[in-house]
Amino acid sequence: AQSVSQHNHHVILSEAASLELGCNYSYGGTVNLFWYVQYPGQHLQLLLKYFSGDPLVKGIKGFEAEFIKSKFSFNLRKPSVQWSDTAEYFCAVNQGGTNAGKSTFGDGTTLTVKP
Amino acid sequence: EAGVAQSPRYKIIEKRQSVAFWCNPISGHATLYWYQQILGQGPKLLIQFQNNGVVDDSQLPKDRFSAERLKGVDSTLKIQPAKLEDSAVYLCASSLGVGQGQTQYFGPGTRLLVL
Numbered sequence: 001a002q003s004v005s006q007h008n009h010h011v012i013l014s015e016a017a018s019l020e021l022g023c024n025y026s027y028g029g030t031v032n033l034f035w036y037v038q039y040p041g042q043h044l045q046l047l048l049k050y051f052s053g054d055p056l057v058k059g060i061k062g063f064e065a066e067f068i069k070s071k072f073s074f075n076l077r078k079p080s081v082q083w084s085d086t087a088e089y090f091c092a093v094n095q096g097g098t099n100a101g102k103s104t105f106g107d108g109t110t111l112t113v114k115p
Numbered sequence: 116e117a118g119v120a121q122s123p124r125y126k127i128i129e130k131r132q133s134v135a136f137w138c139n140p141i142s143g144h145a146t147l148y149w150y151q152q153i154l155g156q157g158p159k160l161l162i163q164f165q166n167n168g169v170v171d172d173s174q175l176p177k178d179r180f181s182a183e184r185l186k187g188v189d190s191t192l193k194i195q196p197a198k199l200e201d202s203a204v205y206l207c208a209s210s211l212g213v214g215q216g217q218t219q220y221f222g223p224g225t226r227l228l229v230l
Contacts (some may be wrong), residue, residue: 002181004157024220032192034218036221043118043119043221043222043223044158044206044208044221044227045220045221046218046219049218090157090159092157100162100169102163103148103219104160105157105158105159106157107155107157108156108157112179
């Protein structure tokens, strides 16, 4: 069974600091990769996704993520965080092929941005 | 566009009682997912439907959990009898299909507390 590891459970940053959240997965075949975000009191929503092509993916609100196949990683980055980025962030992985759509989620990283 | 609807939003029951959750996906979405999210963990897939057929239910505890998706639209998830460890948020999500990179849209979830 595949697994997803998010190394940081809670990250606290000041506004304008740079952000990098780690995500590693275990499956060695074709994968689709996602970052979801859950703002306080809101639903889980897609931040960005990778399924092929340029391994550097840009998402909403200035977030980006880089797929490094050799490291089984899909780290999320933002050069300058804002207070409104305070949320919980989840990395998720789908296997490609017949299991496409079956997502395995990491346990999430809570980001707190101090104004 | 209306999002994924779920009800009830909150439910408190005693152990050994039964409970049912309802989900209405986004119109036209063929794929529907039920996830269980225990506090401090990421969502775990319980069951995935494609139209009204089950694609994956490998992580559904079938001795107590059941789910159906009549007519390929709404879905219900039932727990009978409930255990203390079933306390969690139950998330419903839908997507257009199961092709590569299909984005899942999540509902607000049902928060279940088993006493």
